[in-house]
Each structure stands twice: as C-alpha cells, then as structure tokens.
Amino acid sequence: MVRVADYYNVSCDYLLGRSAERNGMMLNADDLPNPDKMKDNIYHGSVLPTMNKKLISNSLNVLYAKIGQCHSKALTTEVSAYLMTAVAKMFRLLYSAEPHNAQSLFSVEARRWPGYSDAVMRMSESNVEDLLAGEDLNGAEGVKDPSCLAMTTESLTREYPLYTPSLLNLVKTSETHVRGLDPNQ
Helix, strand or coil, X not given: CHHHHHHHCCCHHHHCCCCCCCCCCCCCHHHCCCXXXXXXXXXXXXXXHHHHHHHHHHHHHHHHHHHHHCCCHHHHHHHHHHHHHHHHHHHHHHXXXXXXXXXXXXXXXXXXXXXXXXXXXXXXXXXXXXXXCCCCECCECCCCCHHHHCCCHHHHHHHCCCCHHHHHHHHHHHHXXXXXXXXXX
C-alpha cells in the first residue's frame, strides 16, 4: 500500500477513501475559509450569482441556527448530508460538462451517481422527517420537543434580522419555481 501511495504521490488514507485530500489531511472547522472574509467574493459580469450565493448562505445561517436550538447531532448530520449531496450534484454536473476534466476526481461511477445521490438525499430527508417526529434513528435520539422549532416570520426577523429577509426571499423564489410545474397555475 505504501509503495502504491508513494508511486502516485498520495497518502494511504487517500487510497483507502478515508480522506478527500491527496495528502491525507483531515479538515476541521478552523481549516475552512470564511467566505464572508474572502477578498474576491464578487462574481464578475453579473449581480445574479452574487445575490443567489448570499441568499443561500444567509438562509443556511438561519437553518443551522434553528437546528442548533434542537441540540440534535443526528438532525445536523442528516440535514448536512442532504445539503452537501445537493452541492456535490451541481458541482459534478458543472465539472463533467467539460470533457477534458479528469473524471478521476470522482470515486462513484458517472452512470451510478445520479441514482445513488438521489437515494442519499431522499434517505436523509426521510431520516430528518423521522427525527422531527421524535423517532430515534440508529441509536440517536429523535427531537422529543419540537418547540425548539417554533417560529413565525416575526420571530425569525427578531432573532435573525440580517438573514431572515434572504430566507423569506429564497422560500418565495423556490415556491415560484415549484408552482411553475403545476399545470393548474
């Protein structure tokens, strides 16, 4: 194993799938850059990507704050798995659009990825529903008191005045897209 890792100039952890980094480095929260503090936080040519990124980022601040009030590691894990997979799906579509990009970046075969990633997202969504219904999941306790999620637009605006307008805009925009699928609209 070590010889193969040396030959390919990667770590054994990378070969075993234990690290996404070729050098085997494991990330922690302090290693991740804060996007709000990045100098080049502007997309050139259009305001739309910058606005959408801020809407999503601000909405995630509210989402994770509300999850945090439930004190459920399992809930955080399942919501995160869903969202990370959604981002990975979009990244993979963009990356794979250019035929010269090395597909070796991905360990799941291209033909299996859409079905597998959809299944992971659906499973995470189902697990979140179970946890929120108070059901235990894989040894983790469900949310027994959903009052941690009590909210109104007024309470959200009071608790998260900087982020709630973005969340409400994101919800409205998403519902507009969904209503567009309804033939009765």
